[in-house]
Amino acid sequence: MTNTEVLIKDPFWHSYSELVRQTVIPYQWDALNDRVKDAEPSYSIRNFKIAAGLEEGEFGGWIFQDSDLYKWLEAVAYSLRHHPDSELENTADAAIELIGKAQHDNGYLNTYFTIQEAGKQWTNLYEAHELYCAGHLIEAAVAYYQTTGKRYLLDIACRFVDLIESLFGREPGQMPAYCGHQEIELALVKLYEVSKEERYLNLSRYFIDERGQKPEYFIEEWERRGRTTIWNKGKPNLEVYQAHLPVREQSVAVGHSVRAVYMYTAMADLARLTNDSELLEACKRLWNNTTHKQMYITGGVGATHLGEAFTFDYDLPNDMAYAETCASIGLIFWAKRMLKLEANSEYADVMERALYNNVLGSMSKDGKHFFYVNPLEVWPEASEKNPDKRHVKPVRQKWFGCSCCPPNVARLLSSLNDYIYDVSNGGKAVYVHLFIGSDIRFETVAGGKVTITQQSEMPWNGKVQFNITMPGTTNELFELALRVPDWSHSKNPILKVNGEVHPYQVEKGYAKIERNWADGDTIEWMLSMDTQLIAAHPHIRANIGKTAIQRGPLVYCIEEADNSAPIAALSLAENLDLSNHFASDILGGCEIIEGNALIEDQDWSEERSYRPLQKNKKETRFRAIPYYLWGNRKTGEMSVWIRYSHSN
Amino acid sequence: MTNTEVLIKDPFWHSYSELVRQTVIPYQWDALNDRVKDAEPSYSIRNFKIAAGLEEGEFGGWIFQDSDLYKWLEAVAYSLRHHPDSELENTADAAIELIGKAQHDNGYLNTYFTIQEAGKQWTNLYEAHELYCAGHLIEAAVAYYQTTGKRYLLDIACRFVDLIESLFGREPGQMPAYCGHQEIELALVKLYEVSKEERYLNLSRYFIDERGQKPEYFIEEWERRGRTTIWNKGKPNLEVYQAHLPVREQSVAVGHSVRAVYMYTAMADLARLTNDSELLEACKRLWNNTTHKQMYITGGVGATHLGEAFTFDYDLPNDMAYAETCASIGLIFWAKRMLKLEANSEYADVMERALYNNVLGSMSKDGKHFFYVNPLEVWPEASEKNPDKRHVKPVRQKWFGCSCCPPNVARLLSSLNDYIYDVSNGGKAVYVHLFIGSDIRFETVAGGKVTITQQSEMPWNGKVQFNITMPGTTNELFELALRVPDWSHSKNPILKVNGEVHPYQVEKGYAKIERNWADGDTIEWMLSMDTQLIAAHPHIRANIGKTAIQRGPLVYCIEEADNSAPIAALSLAENLDLSNHFASDILGGCEIIEGNALIEDQDWSEERSYRPLQKNKKETRFRAIPYYLWGNRKTGEMSVWIRYSHSN
Known part of the structure; x- marks a missing residue:
């Protein structure tokens, strides 16, 4: 992939990125600081202050509460990309400094164990989310570094990863283990991509391949803990944690749906970066099962609130759905990785479906209220009075005790520019996955700098226009590949180049036009919106x-x-x-x-x-x-x- | 009510009472003795042996396990009524002797507290089911005494009731309390009816009226226990236990459905026996809410497995239904009591609906497998793989750890003769509630002994015939009141007396014919079975x-x-x-x-x-x-x- 930059200028989406910037990010900062009235407190900042020795007190919130701050920082980093804001950056820098103060000398960083269970670190990989939080720290650090060039958070993350790398593995004295909640796997890939340090990629692959191996680590550590657990009951359920089989042997999406899609995302990354065809096949099997047989029409996944989990093929009750916001966000992450493996519109179709329906629906128009669960059928009185439906809220909530979803929405919407295009083969082809008004600047194989301006009235109108500009050159050869969405299959979209209807061939769901494009060329792509x-x-x-x-x-x-x-x-x-x-x-x-x-x-x-x-x-x-x-x-x-x- | 005897001679129902006699009762005896292969053990007999000092060991099963033996004894008593069986009676006598050995000198009887929590008696009325078990002991004792004339079990029960009477009430030193699971209230009415001792009726009324009063006893004792509970979490939920309001003020069926209908049964008994119009009005309000707004078409009640409870009006999901067998049996108990208060066919309609559908369906044709939950829609794969539907079994089970339902079915089916007729006003009228082939012998006002033989091909055919015989007399004046079932409303049933079509008037759902009946009279009652x-x-x-x-x-x-x-x-x-x-x-x-x-x-x-x-x-x-x-x-x-x- 070449040096590519994408800037969203879309009437529909712009309001959302502005909402994230102007409302969601400040609101969530208030939430992290427990300043939202009538909402469940987050405790997140307070935990860091206590862990840093700046305040006295007990740990508050969930064991994985640190990740909320990390996800917020990641969203801030994306927002700052296109909207420099020194005040916000100062706030973020101060938060990062606080994180640094909470880090142990050996690199360890987790406020729960620092405050509450000193000495119990790494004794409960199954439930304690230490590597999960590390993963979100890494993602935030990579994003913040990419935007600001500041290394402080990245250094914190790398120090922690150094510790993790020394502790986990198959060498004597190491733990042959992996996290109960997948996340660090995909984060380490990002760290590799920004640093090009192979060892990060290797550590990610280690976690992926260790999962599901025998003897079962979660059972062994549970035995070592005297069979105690934090909130789960009894012997660890390996299927819920996708640790029932080596991941390469998995074919059916099972267990906690967010864990699953985060893992599949990392698998797709690794398949691509290490040319691992076995992993690729596993990804395809899991993709087909997830999206063909276990996905709601809204792009939601997870049919039961019990374990926030997949159930089985074609079991998609509308009124009992879980369809967690984070799971659809993870599905979008995964789809993006699958597109990089293979430009097949099926992946983009799912990405678009999840984005425009489940994810967008999770946030209120005011950006301050969120659904964690996204049902397809609601009877408010049943949500209130039938305990089976207690999880199905008819009204978006201000914040949640377990508030994974709102910051996840924020980081997705503020990085949406990463999901619209792929430039492949060193600038030979530009794939348009999503019809979101935006500029993409990229370099062609010949080194020409091209800007394509996409104008779209989506989702209300099906007409999309692309204008090509190439300052300093008049012609550049590249292929434009326009997605033919699944919803337009009944009528073939019409393609016009410079006002003339133009024939095109469709390959794996993309209409492809390869030519010597000239400065000022316009392409119209007219999708039926019946x-x-x-x-x-x-x-x-x-x-x-x-x-x-x-x-x-x-x-x-x-x-x-x-x-x-x-x-x-x-x-x-x-x-x-x-x-x-x-x-x-x-x-x-x-x-x-x-x-x-x-x-x-x-x-x-x-x-x-x-x-x-x-x-x-x-x-x-x-x-x-x-x-x-x-x-x-x-x-x-x-x-x-x-x-x-x-x-x- | 006069001296009345009813004997079932019905081709359809006879096979069920025979199944109960020949299969269910022996099978359940094996179950109580933990001799059913591959079924969850009952521990019931074993608990009594340990409590009696005859064996060593720990208490097994649920805290209310004693009640299974009591319910079995009650079923045995009903079965022995019409099928003397000395071997079975000997087995029952031996079990009763064992029960006697487990009783404390002061009358206390509960194997859980004797074995497991000596000294903790009466400290957790909310959950511990001591009075509930006492209630089933009383019911068994009354039935066994009525059939066999043997007082041993009745004496055990009365000694226990004496203790209970001394402990509960508003006098100084007494507990102003009631049981977390209603049952003793209706049992004490039975004890009153067999003994005519007013104090039993008063104790029942005390428990009914104490319920829901302030201060809330369950909360107080929870505070005294240091806020500990056995299996519920947190502060007692009074609504689940119908203790949220004084019962006379209740209008909506809430909470655990079996507890509710058992309580309503006792309320109806007390309304009748004490001419309590306020209680009667409460019964009618609760009846209307339960059967008009919260009942499945099968006569099942309880829409959620969480708390085995009512939810709210018109919330009757088919695939998530609880519709517990015991709740429908309790509904039948209640309907029978409402019929005694007022001969209105609506009560009998519900009784019949619950009997022929929910209750009959709960038992397999072989009498050895039972449904606890009676869904109206089943997708077996969802029952297996979607944890929300884990309670919905697609196959009847051999026995249950919490095995309240199978013995409840046995005692209902073996006492079904009590539900067919009511003879009111000292023999002035005979109400036929159910069309079940049977003989009823009763005394008219004039003292004549009349036998009515009902022949029915129900549920397959709508033709019912009654033959009247009156040995030693030729004419007797009484009213025959035949129920006009709700399912026959579209076509008026045809009544023939001695082969001639006979006009009739319908009053509260009963076709009434008052005349001087002669020996040999026949009545045909032809119900449309469209x-x-x-x-x-x-x-x-x-x-x-x-x-x-x-x-x-x-x-x-x-x-x-x-x-x-x-x-x-x-x-x-x-x-x-x-x-x-x-x-x-x-x-x-x-x-x-x-x-x-x-x-x-x-x-x-x-x-x-x-x-x-x-x-x-x-x-x-x-x-x-x-x-x-x-x-x-x-x-x-x-x-x-x-x-x-x-x-x-």
Whole structure:
């Protein structure tokens, strides 16, 4: 990959990156400092102060609380890339200094063990998240170094990694172990990429390959601890931690979904950087299982809150979904790595699906409220009164005791420019994965500096335009590869070059045009944005007889604010007469979809709950809004999947 | 009520009482003695032996394990009523002797505290089930005394009650308390009815009225215990235990469903025996809430496994249902008491619904396997692999660690004769609640001894016949009140007396014929048994767009053994063409229902799970079987509620 720079200038996404910059980052800083009223405290900064000896007190929050600060710093680093802000940078520098003070002389850094369990370090890899936190420290350090050029946090991270490298491995005296929560594996790859130090790559590969080997380390250390655990009960469940099999032998996504996708991300990185075809095959098997059989239409993964986990193929209950925000973010990380292995639009389709639906929907329009769980069907009274659905919140929360998701959203949205393009073969080809208005500057094989300006009205409109500028040169040979999204398959997109319809060939989901591009060339890429009714695989029991509405990358839902409750009584009419228009007065402006529906008979004068069936239906209109905007009005029912009528 | 005797002679039910007598009772005796291979041990007899000083060892099983033996003894007592069996009686006598040996000199009797926590008696009313076990001891003792005339167990019970009476109350030195699991309240009423000792009735009323008073006893004793609990976490949840409000002020069924219905049963008893109109009103309010808004069509109650509890109105998920067998049995107890308060067929309708569906379905055809949870929709793979559905077993179990349900089924089925009739006003009227072939012998107001022989082909056929015999007299005046079941409302039942159609008036759901009946009179009561499609209240989200099939008292279901999976893909066709016939080769012989259905398109060549909707349907036939017979063939999917097609 050549020296490439991407700058987002998108009307839709710009508001989000600005929200992250102006609201989310400052708000989360307040949260980390326990200054958000009526929200669960984070304790994160306070823990570092105590560990640094600057305050007295007990450790607060989860054992992995340090990672929230690291993720915030990573988001700050991305934000500073394009929005220098000396005040914010000073705040971050001060936080980094605090982190440095909490580091032990030998490089060890973890406030929980420093404050609460001195001497117990590394005795519970299964649960204690020490390497996980180290991973987030590394990611933050790499990002902060890349943006600011400041090495202080990177040095802290490297000192810790030096310690870790000495402790873990198959040499005598080392621990043949790995973390209960995968994260350091992908972080070490980033550290390798920024430093080119092979040993970081080797350590990552060691953790990946040690996982699932016999004898089972988690069981052995559990025995050594006298069979004690922190919060899990009984013998470690290896499947939950993806340690039931060597990772190269895994084919089915199991266990905690965030752990899984973080691990798969690192596997894809390693497959690429070490040309490991066995690892690549494992990645492909796991990708197919995850995205073909265990993914919600919104790009959410994880069907149960118990263990925040995958369950099994085609088990995707809408009202019990977990579909954790972090898991979709991890899926996006993974998709990005798969794209680097193979430019196949399937990966970008999933990336886009997860981004525009699950992830975007996790944050409120004000950037201060978040969903941890992203259900596809909500009945607020059930969330309140049926304990099975306690995890399904009908309203975004201010902060969480376990607040992994909000800073994860912040770091993703503020680094979104990394996900739009890939420049491959040393500048031979430019892949456009996402249609997000932006400038990409890159070098061609011949060394020419080219800027492509993408203009997009996505997600509301399917017309995308690219303008090519190449200061100091007039012609450059490269291939432009435009993704043909899965949602545009019904009508072939139209390609125009300089206003003329231009033929193209599609290879692995990308329309490819290789030519000597000239300064001033324009490319139009016109994607059909018809509203589509989508069916789910017939083995997904929850969706049989139902359809979801999709328009472009956006999955739609019906909400009680627009439709009468119970919204499950609504079904799409045979004579659907769908229409869509941009409603500037709804939810800050969005494309809404309306059509004919039928409402199941609601007249029920009897006291009792059962009576002979009367097939009475009333005609009505329904209104659907983009899923990502749900839950921003009054609390009410919501559903993505809607029953449809059909003639026999 | 006069001296009345009822003997079941029903082809359908006789096989069940014989199953209980010949199989369930001996099998459960083996279970109580830990002799059932591959089943969880009961420890019940062993605990009594240890408590009696006959064996050494630790207490085994749940804290309320004693109650299993008591419930077994109660079932034995009912069985011996009509089937004297000296060997069984000897076995029971020996068990009773063992119980006596485990009793303390002061009357105290509970093997858990005797073995495990001597000195801790009565310190945890909230969880420890001491009064609950005492209640089952009382019920067993009353039943055993009524059948055999032997007082030994009754004396044990009375000694224990004497102790309890001295300990509980509002006098100085007494505990102003009640049990965490209601049961003794209804048992003390039985003890009153057999002994006519008012103090037992008063003690029952005391427990009922103390419940929910301030200060909250469960919280106080929790504080005294240093805030420790056995298995619950944190501060006692009063709503789960129906102790959140004085019972007279309660209107909504909340909390653990078995506790609730046992309590409501005692409340109805007390309302009747003490002419307490306030308590009666509370019973009616709670009845209406429970059966109109929180009951499954199968007569199951309890929508969540978490706390085995009610959730809220119209929240009745089919695939997550708890619908515990014991809760439906308690509902039957309660319905029987409500019928004594007021002969209203609504109570008998619910009694019949719970009996023929939830309760009957809980036991396998072989009498050796039981459901604790009775779901209305099962996907076996989800039960195995989605931890949210771990409680929903697709196959009946041999025995349970917490084995409250199997002995409860046994005692209900062996005392079913008590539920068929009520003779009221000293022999002035005979109410027929259930259409179960049987003889009832009773005395009229005039002192005449009348036998009514009921012949019924229920649940397969709607024709019921009654023959009246009155040895030594030729005419007796009394009213015969025949229930008009809720499922026969669409066509008025036809009544014939001595072969002639006879007019009748319906009062509160009973067809009443008062006349001077003559020896040899015959009454025919012809109930329509049309197959009905049933709709659920539109607020029950889970059932919108679906229908259930009912024929007579039986709710039907579709099973994978007869229909292809996923059975959710099946919907009833517009042109339904329903037919039913008795299939002697299916499940030991049952009336099956068949009709036209549509199957959602199962062709799916794509790897991914989502694609544009194609409304392809295939025509097929479906077969439904009675719900109570589900799960007796190969493991597979099952559903009570089925989607239906409809024209716009």
